[in-house]
Amino acid sequence: MHLYTQLRMKQKEFFYEGETKKLDFRLAQLEKLKAVLKENESLFFDALAKDLNKSKEEAFLTEMSMLYQEINHMKKHLADWMKPEKVKTVATHVGSQGVIQHEPYGVALIIAPWNYPVQLAFSPLIGAIAAGNCAVIKPSELTPNVSRAITNVVNAAFPQEYIHVVEGAVEESQALLAESFDYIFFTGSVGVGKIVMEAAAKHLTPLTLELGGKSPVIVDKDAKLNLAAKRIVFGKYLNAGQTCVAPDYLLVDEEVKEEFLTELKKEIKRFKEDKVKKGKYVRIVSDRHFKRLVKFLDEGDVIIGGEYEEGSLKLEPTVLENVSMTSALMEEEIFGPILPVFVYKNLTEVFSIVRERPNPLALYLFTENKEVEQKVLESLSFGGGCVNDTVMHLATPYLPFGGVGESGMGAYHGYESFNAFSHRKSILKQTTKFDLAVRYKQNKLTTNIL
Numbered sequence: 001m002h003l004y005t006q007l008r009m010k011q012k013e014f015f016y017e018g019e020t021k022k023l024d025f026r027l028a029q030l031e032k033l034k035a036v037l038k039e040n041e042s043l044f045f046d047a048l049a050k051d052l053n054k055s056k057e058e059a060f061l062t063e064m065s066m067l068y069q070e071i072n073h074m075k076k077h078l079a080d081w082m083k084p085e086k087v088k089t090v091a092t093h094v095g096s097q098g099v100i101q102h103e104p105y106g107v108a109l110i111i112a113p114w115n116y117p118v119q120l121a122f123s124p125l126i127g128a129i130a131a132g133n134c135a136v137i138k139p140s141e142l143t144p145n146v147s148r149a150i151t152n153v154v155n156a157a158f159p160q161e162y163i164h165v166v167e168g169a170v171e172e173s174q175a176l177l178a179e180s181f182d183y184i185f186f187t188g189s190v191g192v193g194k195i196v197m198e199a200a201a202k203h204l205t206p207l208t209l210e211l212g213g214k215s216p217v218i219v220d221k222d223a224k225l226n227l228a229a230k231r232i233v234f235g236k237y238l239n240a241g242q243t244c245v246a247p248d249y250l251l252v253d254e255e256v257k258e259e260f261l262t263e264l265k266k267e268i269k270r271f272k273e274d275k276v277k278k279g280k281y282v283r284i285v286s287d288r289h290f291k292r293l294v295k296f297l298d299e300g301d302v303i304i305g306g307e308y309e310e311g312s313l314k315l316e317p318t319v320l321e322n323v324s325m326t327s328a329l330m331e332e333e334i335f336g337p338i339l340p341v342f343v344y345k346n347l348t349e350v351f352s353i354v355r356e357r358p359n360p361l362a363l364y365l366f367t368e369n370k371e372v373e374q375k376v377l378e379s380l381s382f383g384g385g386c387v388n389d390t391v392m393h394l395a396t397p398y399l400p401f402g403g404v405g406e407s408g409m410g411a412y413h414g415y416e417s418f419n420a421f422s423h424r425k426s427i428l429k430q431t432t433k434f435d436l437a438v439r440y441k442q443n444k445l446t447t448n449i450l
């Protein structure tokens with residue numbers, strides 16, 4: 001029997017013992033996970049520095065603190081969420097009670113990417129634990145030090161039959177996907193998302209796909225331009241642009257373009273002083289990813305930045321102009337610190353540029369104009385986003401986070417994580433005090449009611 005089959009079956013057996021379903025057990029495991037993460041913070045910081053040159057401050061802000069916040073939120077609300085939901089009934093069901101019970105799926109498979117390798121392995125795990133599941137985690141091979149650290153920490157803290165980490169690349173990932181898990185939670189690229197969904201279809205396994213895409217940022221002429229520039233620089237160059245919800249390309253009203261670019265230059269200069277010059281700027285994950293990005297620099301005119309260092313895989317914050325809408329840069333998700341800028345005359349132009357591409361994971365709009373805000377939010381489909389900010393919508397457990405169309409399927413964070421890893425089981429509790437004769441007769445009355 002394959003090792004992964006053994007692992008899955010061992011977890012399934014443990015799941016059937018029923019322990020993972022108990023509230024006290026779930027709360028204790030969430031608390032334990034938080035303690036284990038805290039105890040090993042420096043191990044994760046070191047691994048993130050080695051794999052991505054991620055500074056401690058950035059690692060805390062974008063990886064660890066989000067996990068602590070998510071665990072605290074789960075612990076606070078879990079007892080309420082677990083209560084069976086009572087629902088109304090209809091006239092034909094008089095005397096009965098409708099109840100929705102959240103039941104864990106069983107054994108979940110979590111496949112994680114490399115860009116926030118700690119956060120994106122543990123955040124789904126928090127949902128799996130809260131919902132009462134067992135879990136197998138497969139971290140990304142592209143951040144090997146983090147992958148090792150996650151494996152050492154998790155496999156020492158939790159019994160194999162409850163939570164276990166399997167390291168590996170494509171081969172291991174596909175071998176895991178060949179197993180009949182009860183739920184799959186995948187975070188990664190659109191292309192691999194399709195492979196995962198195909199594998200899930202073989203067993204009809206329900207799944208969440210947290211994918212990527214080209215997320216636009218729109219700067220309206222009524223925006224506070226200095227603040228817009230500051231917040232766009234934050235969201236775009238964080239993690240050197242290797243963020244699934246980073247603004248991918250920028251659309252600015254032609255009336256304010258020059259003024260906005262002046263502000264953007266100022267903010268990039270400030271960012272470089274704070275991060276790049278202090279050695280706290282994240283590097284590109286691999287040589288292959290680096291070469292792909294450097295090639296993009298030829299697809300337009302560099303108006304800010306453009307310098308790179310092959311040895312250290314560093315590419316400075318860059319802005320491009322005069323990029324063709326049909327270039328590779330505008331077809332693929334950039335996933336790096338390059339921001340192409342385009343001007344528009346009216347919202348119709350904006351809508352057609354966005355609609356020509358698959359539904360983005362995020363969309364950002366900077367404006368003080370409520371009419372523009374309403375029109376954009378009503379007209380374009382995207383996973384989620386912000387008005388007058390970037391990226392921050394994913395840092396609150398109160399907003400479901402996920403894509404739509406090619407940017408993903410399903411959502412998580414906070415209650416939505418609990419929901420994602422739970423099946424909503426519908427139960428009708430029927431009265432035995434009386435038995436209405438009407439349903440046994442196919443007559444006019446029942447036909448009317450039904």
Ligand code: NAD
Nearest residue numbers: 112113114139140169170173174188189192210211212244
């Ligand atoms: P990826 O799809 O290459 O890899 C993700 C995981 O899938 C890794 O664990 C990898 O080992 C595995 N994998 C790779 N190829 C596989 C294959 N052929 N079969 C089975 N498994 C395979 O993604 P990545 O490069 O690690 O991450 C970047 C992508 O992820 C970007 O597109 C980004 O937008 C997206 N992303 C999305 C979110 C989100 O929350 N929506 C978050 C982070 C990243």
